[in-house]
Amino acid sequence: MILVLLPLLLLTLHTAVNALLLRRPRREATTGERVAVLLPLRDEAARVTPCLRSLLAQRGVPELTVHVLDDGSTDGTADVVRxxxxxxxxxxxxxxxxxxxxxxxxxxxxxxDLAGDVDVLVFVDADVVLAADAVAGAVDLLRRSRTGLLSPYPKIVGAGRLVQPLLQWSWLTFLPLRGMERSPRPSLAAAGGQWLVLDRSAYQRAGGHAAVRDEILEDIALARAVKRAGGRIALADGSRLATCRMYDSWRELTDGYAKSLWASFGSATGAAAVVAMLLLLYVVPLLALPWIALFAYLLGVTGRVLAARATGGRAFPDALAHPVSVVLFACLIARSFHRRRHRRLSWRGRPV
Structure with missing residues (x-):
């Protein structure tokens, strides 16, 4: 059991290093490039207003256009936009x-396609609210990092405080950020589709969204496609410039995770291996000798605190429940595979 403590210590140190290296968009940036903000909507009448108002308030981007697509909404989304x-x-x-x-x-x-001849494409989800200089700052960082795709991760708010912070914690803990940027391997990629910034030419070389037309996790698939086409990608902390209310209730969260978690690990075997590793590292040691259990627990909590501080999250008391978060995450993975096996997955009224 004591051998588990060394990997835990190394992973926590890795989280700390990544937190220091994490890229962040600058405030008060400006850009003269032609930028198109692209907002896809399907039945978002109840939540799109704050997002729209934040897009209309953007500054530092004189050549900015905002394109909104109503994708078959039945709740009056288009009327709200107008x-x-x-x-x-x-x-x-x-x-x-x-x-x-x-x-x-x-x-x-x-x-x-509708954006026309622009230099940069900025994809935003309806549950994202941007600060006034967010688009300019993200485009500036895209160019400074010399990447074709930038994923500035917003601050996650709303339901799911026991589970949602694991998103940022997971890539800060297990993904070598600078190594990901330098490596040409498509398998070494991560991205969050809530807010994606792409160089138009890199997007086209990657085949655009046509290359990921049937992907549940189209954001990660698009990042991999950019790499396959010879481009570079980067993650960034966008929490100072954007918030994202992904879910308003636990039921929404479980449905949302069920839709996509099964596709996150390549296979059921891969998912089982990840779940086993997380439980072995962050839950099982709590059943060992008291000093081993305490040390393992503190390392897990420390990693969560580091991730929260680096990405605008709430460190306490949320991080103190880290073992519970890991168990809940494992249950959500199992639920996602169960619903897929029984063909019960859907989203926004469409089968997945």
């Missing part, structure tokens, strides 16, 4: 979903 933004955004009606495509990749592909 009421909030008027003619200050370009509202488009989405085409029917063709065979072989999932909804979000299809909506994003249409938006990229």
């Amino acid at each position: 009421a909030v933004a008027g003619d200050r955004v370009r509202l488009h009606t989405g085409a029917p979903l063709p065979p072989g495509w999932l909804g979000k990749p299809h909506a994003c592909r249409q938006l990229a």
Whole structure:
């Protein structure tokens, strides 16, 4: 059991190093490039208003256009867009979903085509609210990092405080950020689709969203496609410039995770290996001798605190429940595979 403590210590140190190296967009940046912000919507009438208002308030980007695509909404989403933004955004009606495509990749592909001849594409989800200099800061960092795809991770708010922080913690703990940027390996890639910034030419070389048309995790698949085409990618902390309310209730969270977790590990065997590793490192040692249990627990909590401090999250008391978070995450993975096996996965009224 004592042998588990060394990997735990190394992983916590790795979290600390990544937290120090994590890229962050600058405040008050400006850019003269032609930038298109692209917002896909499907039944988002209840939550899109704050996002739209934040897009209309962007500064430091004189050559900015905002394109919104209503992807078959039935709740009056388009009417809300017109009421909030008027003619200050370009509202488009989405085409029917063709065979072989999932909804979000299809909506994003249409938006990229509608953006015209721009230099940078900025994809934003409806649950994201940007600070006034967020787009300018992200484009500036895209260029300074010399990457084709930048994923500035927003601050996650709303339901799921026991589970949601594991997103940032996981890539800070297990992913070598600078190594990911330098490595040409597509398998070494991560991205968050809530807010993605891409060089237009890198996006086109990668095949755009057509290359990931049937991918549940189209954000990570797109990052891998950029790498395959010879481009570089980077993760960044966008918590000072963006918030994202992914879910408003535990039920929404479990449905959302069920939709995609099964696709996160390559196979059921891969998922089982990840779950076993997490439980072995962060839960099983708590059953050992008291001093081993205490040391293991403190290392896990320290990693969570480091991740929270680096990404704008709440460190306490959330980090103190880290073993509980790991167990809940394992249960969500099992639920996702169970629902997929029984063909019960859907999202926004479409089968997955």
